[in-house]
Amino acid sequence: MSFDPTAVTTLTFDSYSTLVDVDAAEQALAARVDDPEPVSKLWRSRSIEYTLVSNHIDAYQTFYEMNRDALTYALDAHSVDLPDEEREEILSVYHELDVFDDVREGMQRLREAGYDLYVVSNGNPEMLDSMVDHADIDGLLEDTISADEVETFKPDAEIYRRAAARTGTPIEEMAHAAALWFDVQGAQHAGMQGIWMNRKDTPWEPFDGEPSLTVGTIHDIADELDA
Structure with missing residues (x-):
């Protein structure tokens, strides 16, 4: 469906890869791993895969724990042997990820335009x-909404419905912005408009329709809503 700016009263944003740069986690590996890039990529992909699988096998644990398990696998898969203390130091980078340059000013524009802003994330509180x-x-931000509240991860519709309930907004008046394609689709299937933050200029997935809107920055969202 095409984007309808007149229907939007509340905007929600994913966190990781949308507001903050998870690629910065590679820097935490660089001092300890000879070739950090493939380890970092496997760490991230396994973390996401674990959340998707957990939704179907009733194996919920917090996203931080998922990240720990994924990091353990990525290190083991690349034959990197690190003590637990160093693994925890690497894992803790998720508390200090770099924010994308457009986020603060872009959100400020949206706030000044009268929109309520929330984060809806797999991350635990x-x-x-x-x-x-x-x-x-x-x-x-008005608030953050965590998958931990419903103990299920994106793209399950329950987390988006939870967001609507917590914000007190009819779900059809909400637009959700995310960098990950399945998060956009999850939001749309739950009844929101989906905004794809295509920060890396990659093609959209040829699966189950198009996003309501595709942008590169939060400023693009503000421009679309101002049009």
Whole structure:
């Protein structure tokens, strides 16, 4: 469906890869791993895969724990032997990820235009608290909404319905912005408009329709809503 800016009263944003850059996690590996890039990519992909599988086998644990298991697998798969203390230091980078350059000013534009802004994320509350603090966006958000509240991960419709209930907004008046394609699709199937944050200029997945809107930055969202 095409994007309808007149229907939007509340905007929600994913966190990782949308507001903060998970690729920065590679830097935490660089001092300890000879070739950090493939380890970092496997760590991230396994973390996402674990959340998707857990939705179907009733194996919920917090996203931080999922990340720990994924990091363990990525290190083992590349024959990297690190003590537990160093593994925890690498894992803790998720509390201090770099915020994308457009986030603060883009969100400020949306706030000034009268939109309520929320984060809806797989991250557990402690991760989201540290992300918001490190990104310095607390004053721009109404609140954060975690998958931990419903103990299920994206793209399950329950987390988006939870977001609608928590914000007190009819779900059809919400637009959700995310960098991950399945998050956009999950939001749309739950009844929201889906905004794909295509930060890496990659093609859309040829599966189950198009996003309501595709943008490169949060400023693009503000421009679309102003049009």
